[in-house]
Amino acid sequence: MRPTTECLLSLFAALLISPASAQIQNQPDDGQWTMPAKNYASTRYSTLDQINAANVKNLKMAWSFSTGVSRGHEAAPLVVNNTMYIVTPWPNYLYALDLTKPGAPMKWVYQPNPTPASQGVACCDVVNRGAAYYNGRIYYNTLDLQTVAVDANTGKEVWKTKMGDINLGESMTMAPIVAKGKVIVGNSGGEFGVRGWMAGLDADTGKIAWRAYSTGPDSDVLIGANFKPYYRSDRAKDLGKNTWAGDQWKIGGGAAWSWVSYDPTLDLIYYGTSNPGPWNPEQRPGDNKWTSSIFARRPETGEAIWAYQFNPHDEHDYDGVNENILLDLNINGKPRKVLAHPDRNGRLYIMDRTDGQVLSAEPFVYLNTTLGVDLNTGKLKFNEAKATGFKTVRDACPAPPGGKDWQPSAYSPKTGLLYIPHNNLCYESQGTQANYIAGTPYVGMLSRMYAGPGGNRGEFCAWDPVKAKKVWAVKEMFPAWSGALVTAGDVVFYGTMDGWFKALDDRTGNLLWKFKVGSGIIAQPVSYKGPDGKQYIAVLSGVGGWAGAVVAGGINTVDGTAALGFTNAMTDLGKYTTKGGLLYVFSLP
Amino acid sequence: MCFRCLSNLWVVGSAIAANQPVLRVCADPNNLPFSNQEGQGFENKLAEMLAGQLGARLEYTWWAERKSFLKSSLEAGRCDVVMGVPASLASVATTKPYYRSTYVFVSRSDRNLHVTSLSDPRFAEWRVGVHVVGDDYAPPAAVLARRGITSNVVGFSLFGPYNEINPARKLIDAVAQGQIDIAIVWGPFAGYFAKQESATLDIVPVMPATFLTIPFTYEIAAGVRKGDGELRTRLDNAIASDSAEIQRILNEYGVPQVREE
Numbered sequence: 001m002r003p004t005t006e007c008l009l010s011l012f013a014a015l016l017i018s019p020a021s022a023q024i025q026n027q028p029d030d031g032q033w034t035m036p037a038k039n040y041a042s043t044r045y046s047t048l049d050q051i052n053a054a055n056v057k058n059l060k061m062a063w064s065f066s067t068g069v070s071r072g073h074e075a076a077p078l079v080v081n082n083t084m085y086i087v088t089p090w091p092n093y094l095y096a097l098d099l100t101k102p103g104a105p106m107k108w109v110y111q112p113n114p115t116p117a118s119q120g121v122a123c124c125d126v127v128n129r130g131a132a133y134y135n136g137r138i139y140y141n142t143l144d145l146q147t148v149a150v151d152a153n154t155g156k157e158v159w160k161t162k163m164g165d166i167n168l169g170e171s172m173t174m175a176p177i178v179a180k181g182k183v184i185v186g187n188s189g190g191e192f193g194v195r196g197w198m199a200g201l202d203a204d205t206g207k208i209a210w211r212a213y214s215t216g217p218d219s220d221v222l223i224g225a226n227f228k229p230y231y232r233s234d235r236a237k238d239l240g241k242n243t244w245a246g247d248q249w250k251i252g253g254g255a256a257w258s259w260v261s262y263d264p265t266l267d268l269i270y271y272g273t274s275n276p277g278p279w280n281p282e283q284r285p286g287d288n289k290w291t292s293s294i295f296a297r298r299p300e301t302g303e304a305i306w307a308y309q310f311n312p313h314d315e316h317d318y319d320g321v322n323e324n325i326l327l328d329l330n331i332n333g334k335p336r337k338v339l340a341h342p343d344r345n346g347r348l349y350i351m352d353r354t355d356g357q358v359l360s361a362e363p364f365v366y367l368n369t370t371l372g373v374d375l376n377t378g379k380l381k382f383n384e385a386k387a388t389g390f391k392t393v394r395d396a397c398p399a400p401p402g403g404k405d406w407q408p409s410a411y412s413p414k415t416g417l418l419y420i421p422h423n424n425l426c427y428e429s430q431g432t433q434a435n436y437i438a439g440t441p442y443v444g445m446l447s448r449m450y451a452g453p454g455g456n457r458g459e460f461c462a463w464d465p466v467k468a469k470k471v472w473a474v475k476e477m478f479p480a481w482s483g484a485l486v487t488a489g490d491v492v493f494y495g496t497m498d499g500w501f502k503a504l505d506d507r508t509g510n511l512l513w514k515f516k517v518g519s520g521i522i523a524q525p526v527s528y529k530g531p532d533g534k535q536y537i538a539v540l541s542g543v544g545g546w547a548g549a550v551v552a553g554g555i556n557t558v559d560g561t562a563a564l565g566f567t568n569a570m571t572d573l574g575k576y577t578t579k580g581g582l583l584y585v586f587s588l589p
Numbered sequence: 590m591c592f593r594c595l596s597n598l599w600v601v602g603s604a605i606a607a608n609q610p611v612l613r614v615c616a617d618p619n620n621l622p623f624s625n626q627e628g629q630g631f632e633n634k635l636a637e638m639l640a641g642q643l644g645a646r647l648e649y650t651w652w653a654e655r656k657s658f659l660k661s662s663l664e665a666g667r668c669d670v671v672m673g674v675p676a677s678l679a680s681v682a683t684t685k686p687y688y689r690s691t692y693v694f695v696s697r698s699d700r701n702l703h704v705t706s707l708s709d710p711r712f713a714e715w716r717v718g719v720h721v722v723g724d725d726y727a728p729p730a731a732v733l734a735r736r737g738i739t740s741n742v743v744g745f746s747l748f749g750p751y752n753e754i755n756p757a758r759k760l761i762d763a764v765a766q767g768q769i770d771i772a773i774v775w776g777p778f779a780g781y782f783a784k785q786e787s788a789t790l791d792i793v794p795v796m797p798a799t800f801l802t803i804p805f806t807y808e809i810a811a812g813v814r815k816g817d818g819e820l821r822t823r824l825d826n827a828i829a830s831d832s833a834e835i836q837r838i839l840n841e842y843g844v845p846q847v848r849e850e
Contacts, residue, residue, distance in 0.1 A: 169655075169723075169748045192656070193721045193746050245739035251721055251746060277724035278744070283734040390731055390801050434677040434807070435725075438654040438747055438757070439623035439632070440775045441675040441807040442722045443731075 023328040024263060024337070025413045031529030036076035036130040036175040037408060038526070040262040041326040044410035045486050046527035050535040051588060052489030056503045056513045059586045062536060063103050067581035069093065072544015072552045074406075075130035075175070076483065076524035077583065078138070079538075080152060082531045083107065085138050086540065086583060090114060090126035092142040096155055100531045104585070108155030114144040115166065127173050127545055129258070129406070130524065134178035134203055141172035147185050147201055159206030163187070163199060170194045170255075178203055179262040179269055179299035186256025186271065193277050196254030196291070200302055210302030214254030214273040214290045215240045221290060222302045229306045230356040231378040234289075243287040252284070253277040254291035258321035258406050261339070266354060268296045268305055270339060272320035275311070279444070282389045287312040292320040294341065296356065306356040310343050311380060315388045316369055317400035318344035323408040324353075325418065329466055331359050340465050342409060342420050344402025345370055345380070350465055362468040364461065365403035365422055366453050369396050390443075392430045399427035399449040401479065401546060401566065408524060410484040410492065415506050417471055418463040419492045421480035424452040425569055447565030457569060460484070460494055462509060472509035478573065481547045483524030485537070495521020495539055497548055498576035501584065517541040517584050520577040522548055534587050542581035543573070552579045611648050612640040613669045615662035618651035621755050622781035622842050623673050626651055631777075631842040632672040635687065638834055639670075639811070642827035655748065656723055663814055670824070676808040682815045684824045686808035687835050690776035691794045691847045692729050695764050698789040702771060706796045707732045714741070715770035718760050720778075721746045729773040732800045743769060758782045764790060780843030794847060806847050 027039040029047040038044045051059065067073065071089040078085040084097040084104065092114055096107040131140035137158055138150045145164040150157055163185060164170040169192025176185045182200035189196075196214035201207065212222040221240045229235055236242070241249050254273040261270045276284060276291035292311035297304050310320040324339040331338065331350065338359065341349040346367035350359045361373040361380075371381040386396040404422035411418050426449070433446035451457045458476035463469070478497035485493040492506045497520040503513040520543030527537050544552030550570045614636050616624040624630035626649075628637070640647040650667045652658060659680055663671050676686040696702045704711070712733055719727040721744035726734075730742055745760040761782035763769045772779070773795060783790040795805045811828075813821050828835065839846065 167748065169746070192748060193724045193744070246741055247743055248739070251744050253724065278721065278726045279724045280726065280731060280734065283726050283730055283739060283742070285737075285739055390735075390803060433679070434675040434804075436654075436673075436675050436678065437656065437658070437722050438617055438620045439673045439777065440720060440722055440727070440747060440757075441809070442725055443728050443803045444723075444725050 023413070024326045025328065025411060033077070033079045033526040033528050034133040035078070035177055036132070036524055037259065037261070037323070040177070040179070040264060042259065042261045042323055042408070043325060043413070044408060044484060044524070045412050047488045048527050048529055048535040049488040051487065051491060051537065053491055053505050053512060055588060056489070056491050058588055059503065059513050059515070059537070060589050061515065062585045062587040064585065065095070065097060065104065065583040067093065067095070067540070067542070067583065069581045070542070070552065070579045072127045072548050073523050073540040073542030073581045074127045074545060075540060076526050077538045077540065078131055078133050079526065079528035080133045083152065084538070085131055085133070085152070087128050087131045087140050088581060089128055089544065090143045092128055092140075094131065094138060094140065094150055094155070110150050110155045110157065112142045112146060112148055112160070114142040114146065129173060130175035132176050132178050132183075137203070139176050139178060139183045139203070141174065141176065141185055143171050143173065145170055145172050145187070147172075147176070147183060147206070149203070149206060161201055161206040161208065168194060174257050174259070177260045177262060180267070182209055182299050184260050184269055184299060188255050188257035193251040193253070194255060195250060195252065196256055196273050198256040198271060198295070198302070200299060209300070212295070212297065212302040212304065213240070214256065214293070215244070215249035215252045217241045221304060222297070223304045227304050227306065228355065229308065230352070231308070233377065234307060234309070239287075239289045243289040245285050248284050251277060252288060252291060254293070256321070259323040259408060261324045261326050262299065263326055263353060266337070267298060268353070269299045270294060270296055270324040270326070270353065272310070272322060272324070272341070274319040274321055275314045275317050280389060281313060281315045284313070288314070292318055294320055294324065294356070296353065308351065308356045308358070308378060310349070311345055316396065318402055320344070321406065322404060325409065325411050326353060327411060327465065331466060338465075340411070340418055342404045342422070344398070344404065346398045346403030347373065348463060348465070348468065350468065360468045363403070364420060364463055364470060365398060365424060365459070367397050367403060369398070388429050392428065394428040395426055396429065397426035397452050398423065399425035399569070400447065401425060401449070405481070405546070407481050407522070408483040410486040412486040412506055414488060414490070416464065416466065417506065418465055419460070419484040419486050419506070420463055421460050421482055421484050421494050422458065423479040424454065424456055424459050425449050425479065426452045427565060449565050449569040451569065460504070462506070474504065474509050474511075478570070479547050481522040481545060485525040485527060487527055493525045493537060493539070495523070495525065495541070497522065497543055497573060499541065501525070501539055515586070518582050519543045519580045520548060520551070520573070537586045538583065540581065540583050543577050543579055548573060550574065551577060610643065610645040612636070612643055612645040613648050613650065615650045615652050615668035615671050617654040619754065620654060620757070622777050631838050631844065634838045635835060636670070636672055638831060638838070639824060639827045642830060643823055663812065669813060669817065669820055671812045673809055674812040676810040678812060681812035682817060682821055683810040683812050684821055685828055686810045687828050688839055688844060689806060689808045689847055690845055691798070691806040692727065692773055693776045693779045693795060693845055694793045695761060695772040695774055695779045695783060696770065696791050697764060697767070698791050700770070702791070704771065705793060707800070713738050717742045718745055718763050718769040718772040719743070720757065720760055720774060727773060727775070728803045728805055729795050731803055735801070755782070761786065761790070776845035777842065780845050784843055792845060794845065
């Protein structure tokens with residue numbers, strides 16, 4: 001007994017002395033890719049290093065696969081047990097490809113048959129951000145609000161749970177994660193006056209274990225005795241209701257349409273919520289909690305442990321949904337458990353993930369709508385000159401898609417850097433455009449977006465989260481709307497909307513290799529070890545999404561305010577790419 | 590793509606349907622008083638009338654009128670005409686307007702509110718219902734918001750539950766049943782649904798007619814794809830040639846109409 005205890009104690013001591021091995025960013029890696037962000041910490045870091053900065057120039061296409069769907073492809077392929085799984089945009093097919101056979105032939109396809117009408121509800125193209133593997137099953141969401149579990153071997157549906165009603169303007173586009181046996185899923189539809197929620201389903205049965213709304217009384221938000229937000233102003237009762245005028249919280253937005261991270265040690269999931277509605281901020285006085293916020297919750301019960309609002313009373317469509325990358329870092333000389341969150345408002349938040357304290361919030365892109373975050377109160381300071389409403393505001397930066405939208409960043413424990421694909425867009429806004437829905441004329445926001453300073457609409461940058469500084473940046477003509485992937489081979493991968501798949505040196509940003517694919521890339525690249533022991537890189541091509549709707553949706557570019565104003569910034573995209581969903585897989589010869 | 594082949598479509602339609610051309614209209618399957626799948630809306634009747642004038646057979650593509658409706662329907666080539674769009678809508682080519690209506694105040698007659706203006710101080714106390722159109726509140730709510738009146742403004746979503754019959758009616762029902770004191774609603778909804786309530790309702794045009802460049806009256810037209818001038822001209826001629834019948838249909842459905850200022 002005694003030697004064992006000593007052994008354990010010394011092990012414990014060793015962990016204390018050298019915390020590097022226990023840092024959350026150092027996740028085990030078996031060469032598979034079982035969830036879109038690679039791991040619960042959401043680093044999108046692969047320890048595979050056959051493909052490296054020296055030999056990536058020899059990278060060749062190994063095989064490809066057509067999805068048969070032409071709208072925007074945003075998903076990450078999964079690789080589990082020598083099978084690759086791909087979720088398409090609506091009609092949300094799930095393909096299984098056999099990696100053990102030459103050319104990876106299809107094993108099966110699962111077709112959930114979502115209702116065609118759901119296409120009319122999705123605000124910004126009919127995308128899907130992917131699936132998660134857990135315990136022999138593939139879990140994902142359909143546009144018409146079904147969460148499905150599919151047997152990973154047979155392609156047979158195990159269960160299907162209806163999570164909401166598309167007739168209320170809701171849809172689902174996010175990729176779930178599975179934590180502690182619960183499938184965590186949330187709704188989309190911030191542009192349709194919905195009430196946002198995140199839910200946990202029992203992975204075995206599909207039964208809804210909990211549903212936490214983003215707005216409303218504490219009982220609906222699952223805020224209870226254990227809710228301890230860092231900032232005093234967030235500790236009052238029923239803020240999800242009392243920071244709204246009247247009953248507006250009932251249709252106030254706050255959809256949870258993007259990423260979920262999980263810290264198994266703290267037993268907390270982290271996710272953000274979308275912007276509030278109605279669009280005109282004058283009509284919703286108050287902070288409008290908990291829209292454009294981040295929640296830390298228990299995965300089994302949904303109970304909120306802390307929350308923080310990035311953008312109180314949002315005026316610019318700055319959703320708080322962007323990725324939260326979990327890192328253990330030395331900040332100001334002290335080891336801290338943090339999360340890194342590049343927000344739509346253009347600031348890179350480093351927060352203590354145990355309690356929600358903001359440690360820094362520096363701009364990673366040109367911005368003028370905010371002045372900074374008061375680290376004592378946590379309050380975002382606004383530039384009143386750029387406030388919107390029924391008046392004209394010019395040169396507000398970043399534009400509604402933000403300094404960065406949903407496109408997820410990566411983090412390399414090797415370099416200690418974040419790799420951030422992002423936008424460089426500004427806009428002008430007027431509240432006087434005639435519009436209509438269902439026979440009802442009204443005046444909607446007239447918004448036009450255009451390139452920010454420098455004339456480039458996108459950028460891919462490396463960011464030091466400890467120093468809170470940009471290390472290098474590469475300009476892109478179009479918004480960098482794909483995810484990032486970084487590997488132990490010191491290579492970082494991403495794709496561009498004009499159809500180039502690129503490999504950069506992760507320390508310098510130097511371009512090492514590029515390949516022209518069939519259609520613009522807005523998806524998430526992954527890396528995996530094949531049954532032959534080789535390292536592969538895979539990415540979906542297929543332009544679309546909000547930024548690419550001008551091509552995928554066939555929008556008439558005469559009207560620059562279409563696609564909620566994004567068309568104005570993207571009129572030339574059609575000259576550079578056409579639509580079409582194709583998977584590309586690369587390896588060394 | 591669709592711009593170029595329009596006239597061909599017209600010809601192809603002729604060939605199939607025994608030399609009778611086809612007027613292809615996209616419409617909402619569940620949105621009275623404008624349209625429904627049974628053809629009971631006044632835009633259905635107007636489309637029938639226009640098809641008759643053109644000697645064409647009327648053919649519908651049913652598609653819920655939500656955001657991206659035009660993109661999915663008219664612009665995707667699923668049809669050639671959409672009825673009932675604001676004449677100033679920038680994204681389509683619009684015909685001559687065939688009516689002009691206004692947002693209206695709706696209250697129970699027995700409440701004797703006698704409201705005439707958005708500047709009425711009683712709006713600060715009343716429970717005021719408005720439609721929520723996507724994530725925009727109906728335009729008059731902007732005036733109230735500018736005066737700091739927000740907490741007593743209640744949004745009723747146009748969208749839902751959309752699978753129930755006449756989702757837009759809930760707002761008028763709420764007035765009739767006393768859940769709200771007053772509704773500010775687009776005229777055609779008020780005129781049509783008020784007639785179906787057991788309580789008598791007062792309907793008064795919203796004044797002032799504009800605020801901060803936001804209009805509360807709108808001219809309504811049919812929309813065709815930009816560049817489809819030939820079809821637009823034919824529709825314009827049909828609208829001009831039977832304005833009496835158009836008036837009869839609008840009156841039958843109780844559409845409040847206002848003159849151009």
